[in-house]
Amino acid sequence: MNRRAFLTALGATTAALAVDDAWAGTLADTAGEATILDVGPLDSFEQEKVYDSFRDRGVLLIRRGDELFALSPVCTHRGCKVRTQEDNSFLCKCHKSRFDPHGKVVNGPAVKDLLRLKVKLTADNRVLVRVKKPQLTG
């Protein structure tokens, strides 16, 4: 998928990015509350699945149809990291909270959905994800 197709397909996501002023600037913006993680070239995320190789760095990258989005793996109950299940849902083994493939809570004790992270495509088609620093630990 080329840059134009990506941006077109992700209309809702790119609109969300457009209103994230902190993200709209340079990487230097990230000193403080967040950091930017370069997760690789766009064409490495063409298969429909959860890419969880960046889980320990605070990112689950998810391709569903024409949508590419990122979730925090940090459970919203008490901060354990969720694991991807065969059906692409997420399970937190600490207290058994379950989240659907879009990160929505299905079963508690968690009551909040997994945090959706900002995703941006660079001019040379690399995918960047904005990660809040507290998510890099734990």
Ligand code: FES
């Ligand atoms: S920390 Fe995930 S269910 Fe409690």
